[in-house]
Amino acid sequence: MPESSSSPSDLTCPDCGRTYDAGPDEPWRCACGHPLDFADSPTPDGPAPDFGELDARAGLWAFEDFLPVSPRVTLGEGFTPLQTPDADDWGRNVQFKLEYVFPSGSFKDRGATATLSRAAELGVEKIVEDSSGNAGAAIAQYAARAGIDADIYVPADAKQSKIAAIERVGATPVRVEGSRQDVTDACVEAVESDERAGWYASHAWNPAFFAGTATFAFEVAAQRDWAVPDAVVTPLGHGTLFLGAYRGFRALKEAGWTDRIPRLLGAQAAGYAPIAAELHGSEDGRTNDVADGIQILDPARKGQILDAIEKTGGDAIALDAEPVADALDRLRRGGFYVEPTSAVAPAALAEFRERGVLDAEDEVVVPLTGSGLKS
Secondary structure (H helix, E strand, O other): OOOOOOOOOOEEOOOOOOEEOOOOOOOOOOOOOOOOEEOOOOOOOOOOOOHHHOOHHHHHHHHHHHOOOOOOOOOOOOOOOEEOOOHHHHOOOEEEEEHHHOOOOEOHHHHHHHHHHHHHHHOOOEEEEEOOOHHHHHHHHHHHHHOOEEEEEEEOOOOHHHHHHHHOOOOEEEEEOOOHHHHHHHHHHHHHHOOOOOEEOOOOOOHHHHHHHOHHHHHHHHHOOOOOOOEEEEEOOOOHHHHHHHHHHHHHHHHOOOOOOOEEEEEEEOOEOHHHHHHHOOOOOOOOOOOHHHOOOOOOOHHHHHHHHHHHOOEEEEEOHHHHHHHHHHHHHOOOOEOHHHHHHHHHHHHHHHOOOOOOOOOEEEEEOEEHHHO
């Protein structure tokens, strides 16, 4: 594994200003209850490199100069393909970023490589995580790569394919009856009541995860010769990709590598759409059980998500099951074999156009987030 002599970054609360020293016993959230972020946000000097100057063999770690974590735990992840789908199905000026070709089969590997690298930096011996599937599988796989024990709290009815992905790399799935929130509550209770439970490698709370997902933006910009799209449409549950993309595009602009930040548009599942409800009001009675991967009622970084929407002129909407199922069918027939939740953002693309949020000429990037092999 690559080693680094740099010291791990301390943590800070953007809400109250408290700071915390880096270490295996660092808190997973601020004493005021808000999520923590890194105290340092590296920005490289100099102009953006030509694409040929990037070491794509390093995967997403080709952008290490932007990251407050050293690449200690990696499987070569990153630089997923950016492909143009059939315009007859999806309209002009659309590109799909194939995030489902990561080692564990989802974009969550971006956050997992950074989170487990942070854990290795701190000398952590055991981690815990709660997840409906993809994040747990990714964290478990990278924990195995790091030689770190892992307990993954999951819904009792989680898909067997995702349970198997956790078990077969040596992690322990802890099944919890009840809602997705009940799973998080059980995991948090274990972390807070027993110091032996492990370091909380939460994809919703841990800042390293969002540092990893920010690399989505770096890759999109690099693959487009540093011309950012007009908009990016992502699934939106806890906002790990949505918020990571915002932070990545913001960092690129601050470094002078790009000249603007795209509009960020979120796609939520009806019945589990707190961000869309905040923007447009709630719509009682609607539900969407197709997009099981984003059934989050209380995202940990809700305020930060809303701030990203405001600052980019973005939006978020809730989708019923029918348009998502239709989009899933069209994706698969077009050669993109993804899991159901991945179809939420392409389905939202059409809805945003119908609402006039997007014009036909707008250049749009849409990530396809999870592999259909996990369905």
